[in-house]
Amino acid sequence: MSVSTILNVSTAKLEQQTHGSPGCALWDPLELIYRMVFQGFYNRIHELQIYEKQLYGPIYRDGLKSVSVNTPKLLEEIMRNDEKFPSRGDMSVWKDYRDMKGVGYGPFTEEGDKWYNLRVMLNKRMLHPKDSEQYGEVITDVVTDFTKRIHYLCQCSPTGDLVTNMANELYLFSLEGIASILFETRVGCLEKEIPAGTHDFINAISQMFTNSMAVFVLPKWSRNLLPYWGRYIAGWDGIFSFSKNLIDKKMEAIQQCVDNSQDVKGEYLTYLLSNTEMSLKDVYGSITELLLAGVDTTSNTLTWTLHLLSSHPQIQDKLYKEGSTFIPADRIPTAAEITRMPYLRAVVKEALRYPNLSILSKLLFLQTSFAFCHYAISHDEDTFPEPFTFKPERWLRDGRERPNPFGSIPFGFGVRGCVGRRIAELEMYMVLFQLIRLFEIKPDPTMGKVKCISRTVLIPDQPVNLRFVDRRCENAV
């Protein structure tokens, strides 16, 4: 059955048509529990998608009553019919905190025309490919500090070149990067001693996320009986108080300039704070949600990319050669230059497809809840020959046939797509360029084979350690 057929029938008709017709299974919620618990798919949701595709075909009604879609063509057909105000699934537990404390909504929690108006303002200076160029210098400073930290960590390691738990280091890098753009100030994540306020903020984010699943699944009446809700609220309190403090400081600085008749200079936060259509409450809500969206996503992608590069030395070599050809060794590339490096772009695009950050997304469309199985889609054999091989070349624009773009949409698509895409890409290109220029990255021989496990995103099943062999020492030998 094609998606257009589905879009043209009512939900009731869909029930009839999917029940028992070939390729369209309507399976029981109990089957889902069986798959998760007894077949062990609990932390391998991505593999479950491939398994179900083989069983039920490209489109079927799943045990949660959503219509699951798992080919690029069908995904494209639905996405291109998207509504003006697409809905982001259930964000009620995030909204509960904001309603309770009278805090503003941001792009994740806002809906309908309010969401649309917010996005119109947030997109400016962020979403256009050229917009990220203004953040080049800020990111270069963060990258420079990060490479110093890598040198320092290597020196502290017994072999002189090992960094353990890269995900943790890249989390600090991503938080410092996005915070320095959003707050227009550094927050000290890459210092040897992380400042206490920043440390508390990192703990608050972790506390909020750790308790959110329990808060989401447990009934509301249990909130005052069990500890999760209290911890979840305390997490959010810590997150908002950190953001508010930095935004208020910026506001004071702007006010001082205005009082002294000086020009107000600044970037994103200054623009939002000076925007008369945005209340201070909107700014607190939006900046906080942008911040949360921009840390794990970027750091997880970087962890996978570096792991893949360490296990594919030929690809790493090509990347190094591209960098040396494009930019002289004594110069750091500008944001405009780095976004023009085809192989670097292809490596990041392939890393975003291959372990695949976002495995599942939901969309409510014409009263039908769709579940897009991104892992199955981005491993579709017709679109990606050898889908389980890391092959950046498939994305090069050198005359070869390129895959259907809907085969991999790591940043989403359309008006509700990722607002931070250009910033994330710039951060990733910059830090990868510098790391590959300075080091040859090798796997830690004591580690076993790294597999993917599914949480909200796909993460490695063990801490990823890497060896950073200084290219200057190598060349000297």
Ligand code: HEM
């Ligand atoms: C590798 C890094 C990143 C990836 C893979 C990623 C991916 C995504 C995806 C898949 C969505 C959902 C899109 C949809 O529903 O169609 C999204 C939404 C969003 N992202 Fe990102 N993101 C990344 C980095 C960032 C950064 C750095 C920021 C902040 C500057 C950010 C801010 C947001 C926001 C605010 C939304 C919600 C948009 C809305 O609902 O209007 N993301 N992102």
